[in-house]
Amino acid sequence: MKKICTALLLVAAACLTSGCAAVLERSYSSVRPHTSQYWEEGASSSALRVEDYQSLVNGLLVLVSNQTETGVVRLYGYAEQSAVVADMDRAVTEVTMEDPLGAYLVEYVTYECAEETSCYEVTVKFSYQKTPAQLREMVNATTTSALPDLLRAALAEGRTVLAVKVGYMDQAPETIYDTLAAVMAEAGRDEDSWTVQYYPDAGEVGDARVVEIVWQIPEEPAVPSNAIPQQPFANAPLA
Numbered sequence: 001m002k003k004i005c006t007a008l009l010l011v012a013a014a015c016l017t018s019g020c021a022a023v024l025e026r027s028y029s030s031v032r033p034h035t036s037q038y039w040e041e042g043a044s045s046s047a048l049r050v051e052d053y054q055s056l057v058n059g060l061l062v063l064v065s066n067q068t069e070t071g072v073v074r075l076y077g078y079a080e081q082s083a084v085v086a087d088m089d090r091a092v093t094e095v096t097m098e099d100p101l102g103a104y105l106v107e108y109v110t111y112e113c114a115e116e117t118s119c120y121e122v123t124v125k126f127s128y129q130k131t132p133a134q135l136r137e138m139v140n141a142t143t144t145s146a147l148p149d150l151l152r153a154a155l156a157e158g159r160t161v162l163a164v165k166v167g168y169m170d171q172a173p174e175t176i177y178d179t180l181a182a183v184m185a186e187a188g189r190d191e192d193s194w195t196v197q198y199y200p201d202a203g204e205v206g207d208a209r210v211v212e213i214v215w216q217i218p219e220e221p222a223v224p225s226n227a228i229p230q231q232p233f234a235n236a237p238l239a
Contacts, residue, residue, distance in 0.1 A: 047072040060095045084120045103199040104210040
């Protein structure tokens with residue numbers, strides 16, 4: 001009989017690269033042998049095979065990058081189910097609260113762990129706070145110096161949201177805010193009409209983060225419904 005355990009992790013989204021870029025950005029410069037994750041062949045359903053903690057994190061990032069709603073991960077080399085649960089809890093936290101793409105996309109994660117003959121099979125379910133369209137619209141930038149021009153372009157296009165995945169945060173949030181405020185002022189928008197959010201919400205200089213700017217389109221002045229149109233001067237009666 002399978003032993004089943006269920007864990008629920010609610011991720012506060014303090015609250016877009018696409019595909020597997022979050023995985024590609026992770027460093028593999030360690031001298032330790034690298035264990036690659038891969039999809040198991042011949043399985044009744046697609047399942048991701050992992051054999052250590054780092055490949056578990058990478059596997060979850062693959063699922064998140066594809067905005068997979070339900071995924072199966074098979075963990076090998078774990079002697080006890082408690083160790084699987086501990087690594088799952090830690091990996092989900094890292095993926096959804098520390099990785100920029102995961103923090104931006106994921107609202108919360110639930111999973112179920114079942115003991116199989118040669119592995120532990122974990123069924124992971126993701127709930128997303130961003131749509132696939134929002135992920136596709138994400139822009140990539142090397143540093144924060146690109147933000148002003150990207151914001152100007154988005155304003156000119158009539159958009160109301162700009163999400164930028166910055167590979168290297170080379171400025172403090174206060175400096176970024178002042179720069180964005182100057183661009184918004186150029187466009188005639190006051191500080192109450194826009195917001196900036198970071199994913200994850202905390203970080204250090206040099207980290208990769210998603211910067212999301214949201215603003216409102218100014219409303220056109222309303223014409224009173226009871227306004228009486230003025231008669232053209234040409235139609236006025238002659239004296």
